[in-house]
Amino acid sequence: MSYSQAIKDILNILDLNIIFNENCLSTEKIKGVFSRIFHGFLEESPTCCPHCQSNHSNIIKWGYTSSLIKMPSVSEYVTYIRLKKRRFFCKKCDTTFVLDTPFVSRNNCISNNLKRLIAKQLTSKHAMSDIAKQTSVSTSTVSRVLKEWYEPIKKYSYELPSVLCFDEFKSVKKVAGSMSFIMMNGETNELIDILPDRRLPKIENYFNGFSLANRKQVKYVVSDIYQPYITLTKRVFPNAKVVLDKFHLVQYLGRAFQRIRIKIMTQLKCKEADPKVFKIEKPHEISLLKH
C-alpha cells in the first residue's frame, strides 16, 4: 500500500485524484488550538471547460488554489486537510476554474465526512452545543448541517393556499378560548381548518407547523381588524399583505355611525324640554344608516 493510500484510508477519503506525499503531516496552532494538518493535492485533468464545454485542447494549467478543510478528529486532535487544488484556464472563454472533489462541497470548509458525523450525532439525544464541542465546530455549523441533511417534519398533510381568510366564531362550551378560529381558502372558498382557540400564541404555534417555504407563498391574509391576526401575519407570513374584508369594514363603519348618531341625539335631548320633538323617526334612521 502506498503512503498516500494509507493516509486516505485513515481519513476515509475515496477520491482517487487526491494525493498525499511523504512528510505531509504537520502540527499547527489554528484558532488557538494545536491541530493536525495533512497537506494534500488535488490533481485531475478536466475533460472539458465547465463554462463553455470547450474540449481539453483549449485548457491549460493555471497554478494552484489552497483551502483548509476540517475533518473528523484523529486521535483527539482537531484535524484539517490543507488541499492544494489545481486551477485551470480556458483559452476559449477566458475563465479560470477548479474541479470539485466529492469529499467537500464547493465553497465549503467542512468536509462531508465531518458533516456525516454531525448528522449521525444529531439523531441522538444531545444538545447542539454538546455535539459542536465533540466535533470541534460551532453550534451554528451543527444547525446548518441539521437544515442541510434533514427535512423538517411535516405536521400537516395539506399546504397553505396563497389567499387565506380568517374569522372567529362561538363554537362549543368545552373550548379554552372564548372564540374559535376558522380559516378558509380565499380562492376556492373552501374551509381549510378550525382551531378551538383564536388567541395569538395558539394560532402562531399552529402556523409554524407549516414550512417557511409554504408560508412564504401566502400572498394575502383577509381578516377583520383583530390586532393578533395582523401581528400573526407579520410574524409568520413574510410575503403576505393584510386585507380588511368588506363585510367587517362596513360593520365597523355602521357601528361608528351609530355611536355618533346616539351621541348627537343625547345632546339634543339634554337641551330641549320635549325630547319627542327631536326623535328621528324609524324610516329616516334607516335611510341615514344606508348612506
Ligand SMILES: [Zn+2]
Ligand atoms: Zn471555457
